[in-house]
Amino acid sequence: MFLIDSGGREEEVYVVDVDAQVGVSSGAVSKNYSLSGLHEFIKELEGELLLKSAPLKRRVTRFNSSIFLNLKNAHFRKLSSFADEFFASPFVTKIASSGGKVEFVIQEVSRNNALVLRWLQGSGFFNTSPFRYVLPDEVPDVPYLVSEGYRGVRTKFDEASWFATLYSDLSYFGMPLIVEIFSRRELDLLENFIEQSEVNGKLENPLIIVPYLREKVRFDLYGLMGVKNVFLCFSPMSLTALKQLIYDLNELDKEWFKHLIFGTGFPFSSMRDIVNVLTFLLSDEFPGGLRELRWIMGLNAMSFLPPKTQRKGDIEKDEKCIITNGTTARLLFSSLRNFMLHALKRNSISLATCDCLASLTNERVDPNKCFIVLSSVKEKKFGGMLLLSEGGSDTLALLLLRQEVIRKAKSRFAEEVLNQPEIKTAISNAVKLSSSEDVEKWLKWFIEHYKENGMISSDDINSFTVHTFNLGDMLALMNREDMRLLGLNDGDLILVRATLTGDWYIVPVKEGEEVPGGELWVDERVINTWYVFDGDVLQIEKFDGDVPALKEISLLIDDEKKLQDAEKVTENVLDGIIVGRGSRLVLLAGEDMPLVASVVKLDPPILMAGTVKKGETKITIVPKSTLAPYNLFLVIDLSENMGRGAPVSIDPAVIEELKYVLSMKAEEPCERELNRAVASSLASSYLLVKMVKISHLSKVFFLTCSDEVNMFSILEKRKVSPYLEMTPQKQNIMLRILSSHMFDKCREGCKGRGKLLEAASKIEELLGDLKENVPFLVLFVVPSDNLDEAVKAAELLKKDSRIRTAFISIGPDASTSKEQSHICLSEVNAALLDEAVKRLLNVVFPS
Structure with missing residues (x-):
């Protein structure tokens, strides 16, 4: 998304790059056109566009993330900001044969089809929709493509009957078709197909034309622009040809901009050509305004597909909705953002989908309305969440939805998505949150809901790195969001287990404002008695038992020559420390090996753990042989x-x-x-x-x-x-x-x-x-x-x-x-x- 200066006010423009190709090229020297490379290319483009647009009346002022809750700027820094979404097709080398036809390296097509999906799985590129390249005469199993995660198909126009079959199969599943045109003959055949399909009422699926034509564009091409569901991606066109096309279309049809879509043409287009096209669209030469620019850059592409969903692993069984406003809405907005950001950083969950909705009424994308799909890290469970905010964060409605409900919509326009009966019913039965206590209670329920359904794994959220601090109290400090994930309140006890050794300890915990996520800060008087070192990784969980004062404990010393040394220090070292049966304690640390003792007996013997109190707890040191x-x-x-x-x-x-x-x-x-x-x-x-x-x-x-x-x-x-x-x-x-x-x-x-x-x-x-x-x-x-x-x-x-x-x-x-x-x-x-x-x-x- 980029923002432009429009009469002294910043206006956002949502961008969908419909023509981006990624993969590995064939040949003696292969080139890797990766998703990371695509984003690096876009980041470079951002800098060039800022400089080139500076003198313009509608200059680009800045770039911003469209990801709801501002998660991108905080976590997904590797993603570029100019393009909000990509339609990623496999990179395909086109080879002109002696007969004038275009041929393909079949192995390259097959490899890159697989690479597109593989690169998108678990890579964090959640704003990318994969398209499969279908070779001429290939008859794909469309249900299989859908189950694999493809969102559309790209192909070269070939024999008319085969193309008609492919388009019909895709129409049944609502999958858009990108078609490449390389010659006048192919253009004529495509025009005939479009005319016949339109007459017969069979042109119901988006058809995106990418014209790789070397000749001057014919007047006949303009006729395609007035046909519903037919769009032209102008990425391969020269700036001169594009200007002439837009000027002519502007004279022929007042809604001409609803049939043009933007694409970078990566990796075939040059940076200079893309910047020149964008500069033209921002200049006074462009015969349209902000409205036309928004449709060309993103709204047309958003009409192709509903929000992305996952067809397997949905954890929601029905629809639930909460609504809040004012201060409570802002608190929920902030708390939800902090939770999601923290969970993403901890790798407890991942962001599978974040699709903004657009408004047909306002003809703009609203980043405050979006559909999010969160994914578990291990079990591949998915939870869908529709967030609807008004006035920034003054009013917030949040719906937990079955993803099949969202799939019923045919586009990303809010009017169509919210018109689904299940969503209407959920909103009408919404629970209103009216206080900070309501927000905290709902967040606890939400986290437990995700835990119970396998979205958040205990293994993912229980791992912490320990650090030693002089805290002044014999306790540990933890990040607020970590405490939420573990269901902890100030003063609760946590059971701490060393990952490498299995030694375990118990300590009270409180929230620490400065503690980063994934860290546990422990008072030095406590951790100095643990067989744990600064920087060790620990597993932490809530401890629900009691730790009363102990009458007596028995400590086992490995080095029986140091029994007297241990007896001298134990009373002072362990005063106030919670000890558990079987745990190892460091009684005396020095330049040599530390004096280590194991807790072998507790009194009362029924206890798993208890607190040592100086003057109350009798400490007995026993040699190793007594085991x-x-x-x-x-x-x-x-x-x-x-x-x-x-x-x-x-x-x-x-x-x-x-x-x-x-x-x-x-x-x-x-x-x-x-x-x-x-x-x-x-x-x-x-x-x-x-x-x-x-x-x-x-x-x-x-x-x-x-x-x-x-x-x-x-x-x-x-x-x-x-x-x-x-x-x-x-x-x-x-x-x-x-x-x-x-x-x-x-x-x-x-x-x-x-x-x-x-x-x-x-x-x-x-x-x-x-x-x-x-x-x-x-x-x-x-x-x-x-x-x-x-x-x-x-x-x-x-x-x-x-x-x-x-x-x-x-x-x-x-x-x-x-x-x-x-x-x-x-x-x-x-x-x-x-x-x-x-x-x-x-x-x-x-x-």
Whole structure:
């Protein structure tokens, strides 16, 4: 589109180039006439035309995009502005034979027919209509051409009956026909065809004549101009011949301009010739005004075809319309533009069609009325949208349409398009948006509508490049349009996943006015704990879960030599950070390799993620070896000796830790001191809970020893496996069952002898049925009086290489021991038990 100075006011002229040919030429030295080359040619033409038209009364002031919402200037910069649309035909070399006929290189025609379609698919040249070149005597399958995406046919006039058949076939589908004329004989035959068809009422399809005539144009050619649906493209004509034609037509017919159409003739025409023709049309020599110029440059061509549509993949099932005006209309206009521009830049969608409508009443193209088809990037889904704006953007109607409705129109004139019954009904049932809240609600619905129907793929919109900033708050910032696409509001949580490593993190997000599309800005205090680097590509989605403060987390350190370093920094580094099970965290970054930890356990264990709070969250560092699976035989001696002795002091922190596994039972022993048996059950439960939290404890066997060997009675009665399996899904309920059972057993009272040697025999029997080659820890919980018998029982088990044994003696009189496997507890204290867990794991997995 170019704008001209018309009496001190700028007036736009919409341009359709009907004669542009693209492809690759034949010969020893082939030339590539690509669509990009065409636009480069037009851009050069723009500069020449500005200079040449400067002295004229109707000078060209500037060039502008006709793409609705001004998307071209923001995104499609490779497109030229002078020509709004192109009818692109395959480049065809014409060879004059000795007999005076024109012949063709068949392979070239076939190749370039395919190239035109291929270049247009996914190239961003949405304003180009492909035409297929049909060789003389070729009978094309027109329905196939339509399905392939061709909008018309170009050919050379040949034998009359063949041409009549071709024209008739095309007429059935409303496809215009461009016909090349090379001789007087061909012109005579064409005139006869037109006369007969007009008389018989069969001239219903646009016929565009391109006269490659070397002789002076005959007066007979003028007669063709008064026939409906017959047009002359003057691109091959000399300026002298064109002037004479226009002057003569102006004398013969007052509507003469409705049969002439513009074409550049690329790549055959010279830049100088095209500029000279355009300068003439803008000069005082031209016998017409702005009205005539608009018809010649674009309106005639717009009458050939309806807006472009896609015949497959339409996502719309019915027609929907919204209407708004005033401030709300301008807000919707701006928001829709921002969304479309952002989605185009993100390559979430592409623009398949953007066809402006023209007004027959005003005899001009209105860029504020257009039909747009958006395309998905992967699945080839298409959504049609008719936008009708008045007064700039003061009033806006937007219709989501089935594309078959648009195909019923025969031209791009708004009066015909809007006359379709389905469109009339949709407008009459329109929903009015009257506030900014209405606009935001509709945009959210529109985006979800496109997501649900495959127009917008999650893979396309979820990819972001991360950058580090000092934001002042422990959060991330994102572009507003990206947040819209992902359905996010300020303060929502996002799940961030590193594309290369799969590590994932959670962080709150807010809108950042300066954040470009496709970027995620993360506060340095947060991202410095992630195993992610500035510039990495991340996948982002909304996180709907909760992230409450954690009671405890267990971190696995690969480098066991740096356990002490990790313990020094974790509390401060992770304060306020949201951590998730399995994610990797950077605890200490330096010149050497960073200190990296993996989150292996969370408490409460049902959580997927939670927030670390300094002073509230206990952080346990565990070595890598604890990831290996192992099994446990827990043997509690309930002999008379266990029942004797002074009461054992109980730490309230132990009771608090066991509340959720013992339920109300843990509140019963509220005294600060308990007998040794009950204290043993509490100590054993605490050890179990901690070992499950920080290590891969797989199976637990429970035996009590007194006058007889008693296995876990519930399992014996059910005749199922003699152990409980601590899977992540079941570990909570298993800990509850086991801890409650131990508590009940130890409250029943202690009697008789421990018979620990018989317990060892029972363990041997059970081990014989278990073939898995993992460590088995046999933990004897005994009074100090029976420690010697426990040691003898352990000796019996040494012949099985899978067995590791350890001993816990409980009571105020328990003596200390330097042995790693012998743990003496003078009181049931949380700190002592935490240290015991580490020692037991060292027994199972020696450093």
